Amino acid sequence: MTHLHDSGSGDAQAEELFIRFANTFELSRAEPVEHLPDADALLAWLRDAGLVSNRARAAEAGRLRRAPHEAERRLQRFRRLRDVLHAVAVDIGERGSPSPAHLGELNHILRHGLHYHQLRHDPGGTSYAVAQVGDRLDQARAAIAGSFAEFLAAGHADRLRVCANDACRYLFVDRSPAARRRWCDMRTCGNQAKAARHRARQREEPPAGLPRAEASV
Numbered sequence: 001m002t003h004l005h006d007s008g009s010g011d012a013q014a015e016e017l018f019i020r021f022a023n024t025f026e027l028s029r030a031e032p033v034e035h036l037p038d039a040d041a042l043l044a045w046l047r048d049a050g051l052v053s054n055r056a057r058a059a060e061a062g063r064l065r066r067a068p069h070e071a072e073r074r075l076q077r078f079r080r081l082r083d084v085l086h087a088v089a090v091d092i093g094e095r096g097s098p099s100p101a102h103l104g105e106l107n108h109i110l111r112h113g114l115h116y117h118q119l120r121h122d123p124g125g126t127s128y129a130v131a132q133v134g135d136r137l138d139q140a141r142a143a144i145a146g147s148f149a150e151f152l153a154a155g156h157a158d159r160l161r162v163c164a165n166d167a168c169r170y171l172f173v174d175r176s177p178a179a180r181r182r183w184c185d186m187r188t189c190g191n192q193a194k195a196a197r198h199r200a201r202q203r204e205e206p207p208a209g210l211p212r213a214e215a216s217v
Contacts, residue, residue: 015173017049017147022085022171030167039064039071042078051140060136074137081109081141085148089162089171097157106145113142165189 024035024045036042040061047057064071084105088098098106115134122129151160156173163170163184170184183189 016151018085018144018151019171019173020049021045021144022082022089025079025082026170027168036075036079039075042075046137046140051143052136056136078137078141080105081145084109084145086162086169086171088148089160092157092160093162106149109145110142110149112138113146115139163189 164182174181
């Protein structure tokens with residue numbers, strides 16, 4: 001299913017980083033669609049999102065191809081972040097706030113993104129450079145988690161939604177003035193829900209000319 005989101009602001013490209021990442025797993029007519037099937041796909045997504053450079057993507061890809069178990073471990077860590085994003089969104093929708101366990105996981109991921117800067121001097125002694133040191137993938141994962149943390153800290157939690165269509169469950173931000181949207185896109189999930197309600201009403205209606213009580217016998 002291709003989502004053509006009605007963002008409420010007319011700008012479908014304004015989605016937050018964490019929203020784009022959370023929706024790398026989606027349902028299409030209740031069938032799961034995985035957009036990050038392997039480490040190469042993950043690295044390509046991170047590059048396209050501006051979280052790693054082309055050079056870093058190539059370096060990480062080569063390293064992970066030589067260590068398939070590490071590649072799988074890294075992929076699962078990103079997928080777990082994705083699960084946490086969805087879980088917190090559900091928590092907020094149902095309880096008004098994230099559970100302590102999910103909040104703890106989010107903070108754990110943020111801590112893993114720590115890095116430092118290092119001054120480097122070239123062997124010829126003619127120039128200096130300041131380089132960021134740390135794990136690239138942990139930093140990228142923390143950047144996604146940080147996008148979510150900043151969104152919540154800015155007071156926008158009441159705008160976070162999980163699509164009410166059980167065959168979709170897309171994550172989105174409700175930017176409509178009234179903040180009453182239930183579906184990620186009225187042209188797809190919203191219309192499907194309306195059609196389903198219409199069919200349900202038709203099933204409940206008795207045949208023409210037959211009293212409702214007799215129709216239920």
